[in-house]
Amino acid sequence: MSGAALSLREVAVPGRLQPLSLELPPGLVVGLAGPNGSGKSTLLAVAAGLLPGAGRERNDVRWNGDATAALPALERGRRAAWVPAEARFEFGFTVRSVVAQGRFAHGDDGAGVDEALARLDLAGLAERPVDRLSGGERQRVLLARAVATAAPLQLWDEPLAPLDPRHALEVLALARSLVRAGGTVVFSLHDLRLAQELDFVVLLESGRLRAAGAPAEVLTPERVRTVFGVESRLRSSLCLSLP
């Protein structure tokens, strides 16, 4: 029970997420799939402990068996990192200082920052103000900040959407290496072909959990047809990989 990196018990958000339970074993790259408005972002925010709910609707979210509601805020900052789908930067912080914010919960602002910048190909942009970046660059800044937290549970909301092919593959490789180092990465995505390649897939439809498990079991042609309204079949096509 306490072996699950993330466990959700009957979590719900009125109007957005029907009560659902989910257990994710550690050491996996997990894809969160589903049509627009199916509750992927909401589920990630719940998993990050950001929508605790109130009263009897209190959401039971556990990381490694520990209830998030009982953890102090700083401890939560060290245990899980969350990356929103879109970042709005009102102030012109430098890329480096935004990434260094990932160290807030550790009480330092240097450790691992250069490495996080390098891993997301941001070393050359380190002194650039974040309000003068493109959408894809902003996304990489947020991912670098999440990596800088060194949190074992990484929750990323559509990290690949604004990225070019090479950076998308690099982020995927990053997810794999974080998992190899003992972490768990959960991210939402629309690319079902890519989801097919991951360790585990969670499928949502209209705020409900449709299926969770190995990609081949979850993304069956029949389910893809009923959930997404598209036909699917396997055939050889263009494959991209890092050189």
Added chain:
Amino acid sequence: MSALGKIRSIRHSGLALVLAGAALLVLALASLAWGDVRLGPGQLAGGLLWRDEFAATILWQIRLPRLLAGMLVGAALSGSGLVMQAYFNNSLASPGLLGVSAGGAAGAVVAIGSGLAAFALLTVPLFAIAGALAATFGVILLARRGASTERLLLAGVAINALLGAVTSYVLSAQTVSYERNAQLVFWLIGGLEDRTWEHIWMAAPIVPAVLLLLPLGRSMDLLSLGAAEAQSLGVDVPRLRRNLLGLSTVLTALATAVAGTVGFVGLVVPHILRLLLGPEHRRLVPHSLVGGAAFVVGCDLLGRCAGGIRLGVVTALVGAPYLLWLLRRAER
């Protein structure tokens, strides 16, 4: 741009703070020396050390209270503006534009108009805090956090109009004596005239409030880039929000209770400093406090040199064009 770059290059050293402190010191000395009776360096020293009876009376009775009131008011308003900008994720938020100053003024005016102010020294600041709190909650109701500039400014317009009506009602409906009327007008056009040591004591809580602000710089950085993100990075956002809101409201209210409505300090000072030093609050908080004090002392000095223009008028003359310039620049 290269000049700006040069200024930015000194931002990592403590030099900027030293420069701001030096500017404040020079302005403070000028403020003590300048007036109907001009005091030379010798008289200044003699007066401050009570060796020169005449200079000492001028300094200790009139000019020192005025100077200290100006410094406290400037630091309070500037710090309050900086906090509001982080709270609302909007660099145009400030106590004047959002109506928090007007709330403090309305509270003070009610306290004076109803005659309650005569009972105790703390009545006016307490009423000012109540009025400022009401205005703050009004703004939060009208423009949730992260609101667009338009929404925020419109909320401020509404709050300012509403509290202006309260003030006007007190002025028109209550049978106020001439003396009280003069006091009321004082609060409407902020100024530092006739401030006494009593006012300094009234404003004294500004000092602990400002000290509480100093360690919050880093969490303000995180909050200013989004509440959910800050929460996920380990900031206790609800608590931080409460602290920031409480501190900024109390700072504005106390400043208003001492000097009336002095506009634009909380907008202009943090904004210029952000252009010069970058957006990091760890640096902005101390600089805003020193810079705000220097700005208000400087504006007061300017008004006095110009033959007694009130502080609220001078800051508006400086700040309003700056705001218009900002809005024009933001449109592009």
